[in-house]
Amino acid sequence: MKKILSEITIVVVLIVVGTVQGFAHRNFYNRIEFGAGNAWTFVLMEGLSMTLNQITDKPLSEATLRFGVPSSEFGNLNSYQGFDDWNRDRFVDISEDEEYGDDGAISLHGRNLFSNIIVGDKAGYISDNLGFWNYCVYGAAYYNLTQYKVMENEVDYIPVNTQRVQLGGGAMLILGSIESSGRFIIDGGLRYNIPVYFGGKDMEESASDMLGKGISSHYMFKYSYQNSIAVGFTFDVMHYNIFKDSSLVGDTSKMFEFGITLSLLFR
Structure with missing residues (x-):
């Protein structure tokens, strides 16, 4: 856990330093993103x-x-957030097992607290036209930590720690003039996922042996008020398999992610 915290701290410090230097440019766009x-x-x-x-x-x-x-072929891939595999009916009789999931999204256990962490940055060019719409194009880089439960039966599981770097870019359409108090933002982009760490109980294989790499797509719909408060929804779709080794969860293994994003600046 200490190693994870130190890695996140280093990433944040580097991003902040680069951002402060970039503020001197009017059309410079930068956004530090945290996720949990x-x-x-x-x-x-x-x-x-x-x-x-x-x-x-x-x-x-x-x-x-x-x-x-x-979601996996065998139906035995669970998250620490309390979400069961969408295909779990292939693995267990739902009617007889009410304890298959857990309350991981609010749990204070270490693995639950660090079950799905992302820290990264978007940086690019943003227009400042006087019309109704503007645009932004950006590059992005993220560090992502996701932990899974590979279920052996209805109760027992193998804890699996996966870490990856995501590199990519995207574009935003900003609806609303720069003088208006509120603006709608539509964001879409692609990220290439590179595995950098794999850890599992009694498993000695490396990330390159066990984890797949590939493209994921990211979408966000957000409303920004007076450039101070922003609320939105995010969706991430994985277009590759999490695990390269099919012995764990089968030939297919993916994660669909959605979220609620919030940015606050009190003036």
């Missing part, structure tokens, strides 16, 4: 996001409460 799959971790990240916004007096960062729903 546990409610308590999200509260901490939102607090960090608000602090950065207040210090810089700019809408520099936002935090997202993320929900990941796994």
Whole structure:
């Protein structure tokens, strides 16, 4: 856990330093993004996001409460957030098992607190036309930590830790003039996922042996008020398999993610 916290701290410091230098350019866009799959971790990240916004007096960062729903061929891939595999009816009789999931989204256990963490940054060019709409094109980089339960039966499971780097880019359509108090933002992009770490109980295989790599798509719909408060919804679709080794969960293994994002700057 200490290693994870230190890695996240290093990433945030590097992003903030680069962002402060970029503020001198009027058309420079930058947004630090935090995400967590546990409610308590999200509260901490939102607090960090608000602090950065207040210090810089700019809408520099936002935090997202993320929900990941796994799906696999064998139906035995669960998340630590309490979401069961969509295909679990292949694995267990639902009517006879009410304890298959858990309350991971609000649990204070270590694995639940760090069940689905993402820290990253978007940086690019944003237009400032006087018309009704503007646009932004950006590059993006993220560090992502996701932990899973590979179920052996209705109760027992193998804890699996996966970490990856996401590199990509996207574009935003901003509806509303720069003088208006509120604007709608439509964001879409692609990310290439590169596995960097794999850990499982009694498993010695490396990330390159066990984890797949590939493209995922990201979408966000957000409303921004007076460039101070922003609320939105996010969706992430995985277009590759999480696991390269089919012995764990079968030939297919994916995660569909959705979330609620929030950015606050009090003036």
